[in-house]
Amino acid sequence: MSDIDAAIVRAIERGVRDLDDVRLPLHILLENQFGDLNDNQLELVGAARDAAETAAARLRRARDLLTLQAEQLRQELIRPADVLASLVASLQSRSAGRGVRVAADIAAPLPTMRGDRIRLQEALSLVGAACVAATADRGTLSISASAGDQHLVIAFDGGAIDPAEIDTTWAARVVAVHGGTFSVAGPRCEIRLPR
Amino acid sequence: MGPSSPRDGPRLTPSSDFLTLVRQRERGKLKLYIGSAAGVGKTYRMLAEARELRARGVDVVVGFVETHGRAETQAQIGDLEVIPRRRIEYRGVRLEEMDPDAILARDPELAIVDELAHTNVPGSPRAKRWEDVIWLLDNGISVISAVNVQHLESLNDVVAETLGVIVRETLPDWVLGLADQVVNLDISAEDLRQRLVEGKIYAREKVPTALANFFTAENLTTLRELALREVASSVDRSREEIVRREGGEPAPRKGVDRLLVAMSSNPPYTAALLRRASRIAGRLNSDWYCVYVQTPDEAADRIDATVQRKLVENIQLAQTMGAEIVQIPGGDVAAALLDFARARGVSLILVGQSRRSWWQHVSRGSVVDRLVRNAAGIDVLVVSFTSGGTNP
Numbered sequence: 001m002s003d004i005d006a007a008i009v010r011a012i013e014r015g016v017r018d019l020d021d022v023r024l025p026l027h028i029l030l031e032n033q034f035g036d037l038n039d040n041q042l043e044l045v046g047a048a049r050d051a052a053e054t055a056a057a058r059l060r061r062a063r064d065l066l067t068l069q070a071e072q073l074r075q076e077l078i079r080p081a082d083v084l085a086s087l088v089a090s091l092q093s094r095s096a097g098r099g100v101r102v103a104a105d106i107a108a109p110l111p112t113m114r115g116d117r118i119r120l121q122e123a124l125s126l127v128g129a130a131c132v133a134a135t136a137d138r139g140t141l142s143i144s145a146s147a148g149d150q151h152l153v154i155a156f157d158g159g160a161i162d163p164a165e166i167d168t169t170w171a172a173r174v175v176a177v178h179g180g181t182f183s184v185a186g187p188r189c190e191i192r193l194p195r
Numbered sequence: 196m197g198p199s200s201p202r203d204g205p206r207l208t209p210s211s212d213f214l215t216l217v218r219q220r221e222r223g224k225l226k227l228y229i230g231s232a233a234g235v236g237k238t239y240r241m242l243a244e245a246r247e248l249r250a251r252g253v254d255v256v257v258g259f260v261e262t263h264g265r266a267e268t269q270a271q272i273g274d275l276e277v278i279p280r281r282r283i284e285y286r287g288v289r290l291e292e293m294d295p296d297a298i299l300a301r302d303p304e305l306a307i308v309d310e311l312a313h314t315n316v317p318g319s320p321r322a323k324r325w326e327d328v329i330w331l332l333d334n335g336i337s338v339i340s341a342v343n344v345q346h347l348e349s350l351n352d353v354v355a356e357t358l359g360v361i362v363r364e365t366l367p368d369w370v371l372g373l374a375d376q377v378v379n380l381d382i383s384a385e386d387l388r389q390r391l392v393e394g395k396i397y398a399r400e401k402v403p404t405a406l407a408n409f410f411t412a413e414n415l416t417t418l419r420e421l422a423l424r425e426v427a428s429s430v431d432r433s434r435e436e437i438v439r440r441e442g443g444e445p446a447p448r449k450g451v452d453r454l455l456v457a458m459s460s461n462p463p464y465t466a467a468l469l470r471r472a473s474r475i476a477g478r479l480n481s482d483w484y485c486v487y488v489q490t491p492d493e494a495a496d497r498i499d500a501t502v503q504r505k506l507v508e509n510i511q512l513a514q515t516m517g518a519e520i521v522q523i524p525g526g527d528v529a530a531a532l533l534d535f536a537r538a539r540g541v542s543l544i545l546v547g548q549s550r551r552s553w554w555q556h557v558s559r560g561s562v563v564d565r566l567v568r569n570a571a572g573i574d575v576l577v578v579s580f581t582s583g584g585t586n587p
Contacts, residue, residue, distance in 0.1 A: 017318075019317075020317040020318045023317035024285050024316070024317045024318065025285075027290075027314070027316060027317055028285065028288050028290070031290070033288055033290075046361070046363050049363070050363060053314065053322065056317075056322060057322060060322065074222065074333075076222065077543065077574070083372070086369070086371075086372030087369070087372070089372075090349050090368030090369065090371070090372065091349075093347075093349040093350060093353075093368065094348070094349035094368070096353070097352045097353055097356065112542065117222075117373075118329060118332075118333070118373060121369045121372060121373060122367070122369055124369075125367060125368065125369035125372075
C-alpha cells in the first residue's frame with residue numbers, strides 16, 4: 001500500500017470513530033435505555049440511525065477497497081452453480097414487488113473453481129442487487145453463466161448500473177483480487193473469473 | 196463486509212501451493228434457524244441442539260443468546276458454557292455486546308449466536324452480528340444462529356408494504372445462502388398468538404399491544420408464508436426458473452465433483468481422514484470413493500492379522516459414512532489411485548500426510564509426493580494430523 005493510500009485508510013478509520021459518537025447515542029435511544037420512544041420519536045431516531053449506519057458502511061467499504069489483498073482470500077472449492085442458484089432465488093424475492101423478472105441461463109455443468117466463496121457470493125449479490133435496482137419495473141434481468149477454457153463468465157443483462165457506486169466498486173475489487181475482470185457496458189455487466 | 200484476519204498465519208495466495216492449503220484452517224459450518232416471528236422457538240431449539248451436541252462430545256459454547264426473560268429459554272441454557280459479553284460504557288450508559296474475540300480465544304468447535312440481523316453497538320469491530328458470525332466461520336468455528344424472516348433484506352419492501360412494518364435491522368440474502376443447513380421453525384399463527392397470550396414471548400404488559408399490532412393473525416400468516424417460501428428457495432437448487440442449456444433439464448451429473456479418499460492399510464489417522472472426506476463430500480454434495488490399493492505385500496496370505504482387522508474396521512466406517520468402497524490390486528499405489536480417479540472422473544483426492552522418514556522418502560519415494568507430482572487435472576488435498584490423531 002502506498003503512503004497516500006495508508007494515509008487515506010487512517011483518515012477513514014478516524015472518520016468511522018467520529019461517526020461512532022453519532023451512532024452510539026442513537027443506538028442507546030433505540031435500545032430503549034431511557035424508556036420506550038413514541039412512534040414519532042422512533043421514526044426520527046430510526047431514520048437518523050439508518051443514515052449514520054449507511055455512512056459508516058460506506059466508509060468501511062472504502063477502507064476495505066484500499067486494504068483488500070489477494071493474500072487475504074481463502075482458496076476453497078466453489079460450486080458456481082450453487083452460488084448462482086442461491087443468488088437467483090434471492091434476486092427473485094427482491095424483484096418480485098416491482099414485477100421485475102429474473103431469468104437465469106446457467107450452462108450445465110459449470111465446473112468447480114477455487115476462490116473465496118463468501119466474498120465472491122457477496123460480490124455477486126451486490127452486483128445482482130444493483131442490477132435489479134437498475135432494471136425497469138416489470139422488466140427482465142437476465143443472468144447467464146458459462147465456462148470457457150480459462151474463465152467462468154457471468155453476465156447480467158438488465159438496467160445499466162453505475163460502476164462507480166461503492167458496492168459495485170467493491171464487487172469489482174473482489175473479482176480483481178481473484179484474478180478476474182469486471183466490466184460494465186450499457187445494460188450489460190460481465191464478470192470473468194479464472195477457472 | 197471487509198476482509199477478516201486469519202487465525203493461523205497468512206491466507207493462501209492464489210497459487211496452487213498445496214502445503215499452504217493444507218495448513219489453512221477449514222471454514223466453520225453455518226446452520227440457520229429461520230422463523231416467521233419472535234417466539235416460534237428458535238432460541239429454544241438452538242439451545243436444545245447445543246445440549247444434544249455437547250452430549251455427543253462436541254465442544255459447544257453459547258456465544259450470545261438473549262432470553263428475553265423467557266423461563267423456558269433460560270432453563271435450556273442450564274449449564275452450557277456462556278461466553279461473557281463485552282461491556283461498553285458510554286456517558287454512564289452500560290451496553291453489552293457479543294464478544295467474538297473471547298469466543299475465538301476460547302476456540303470451541305461450535306458457538307450458538309442468536310439474532311443474526313442484530314446491529315452491533317457502535318465501536319464494535321464489525322457493524323453487524325452476521326459479520327461477526329462470518330468472522331467466526333472464517334476462523335474455523337462453526338455457528339448455529341437464528342433470524343426472523345422479516346429481517347431478510349430482499350423482503351424489506353414486501354414486509355413494509357404488506358405488514359406496514361419497517362424493519363431496520365436487515366440481513367443480506369447471500370448470508371442465508373452461505374448456510375450449510377437452514378431449518379424453518381414453522382408454527383401456526385394461532386399457536387403463536389396463544390404463546391404470546393401465555394406470556395411466553397413478551398412480558399405480559401406488552402402482550403395487548405403486540406396482539407393488536409405486529410402479532411395479528413394476518414401478519415403472522417403472511418410471515419409464515421414468507422418463511423416457508425424463503426427456506427424452500429434457499430434449499431431448492433433446481434428451481435424451474437433456471438433454464439439449463441442442455442435440453443432444459445438438469446444435466447446428468449458428471450464426475451468433475453467426485454472425491455476420492457486414499458486409504459492405506461494401517462495408518463493411525465485413517466478414521467480422521469475418512470471423517471474429513473465425509474464432511475467435504477457432504478459440503479460439495481458429491482459422491483465419494485474410499486479406495487484401498489492392495490499391494491503384493493498386503494495380499495491376503497501375507498498381511499498381518501492386526502493390520503487386516505484395522506483395515507476391515509476402517510472399511511466398515513467408510514461404508515457407514517456413505518463412501519463407495521473400492522479395492523484395487525497394484526504395486527504402484529499412486530499410479531493405481533490416479534488411474535482409478537481418471538476413469539471415474541474424480542476431481543479431488545484426499546490423502547493423509549506421509550509418515551515415512553526422511554530416509555524412506557529418499558530411498559523409496561512417497562505415495563503422496565508421486566500423487567501430487569502426477570495428478571495433473573486432479574486436485575490433491577494432503578491432510579495433516581496432530582500427534583493426538585485429531586483433525587488439524
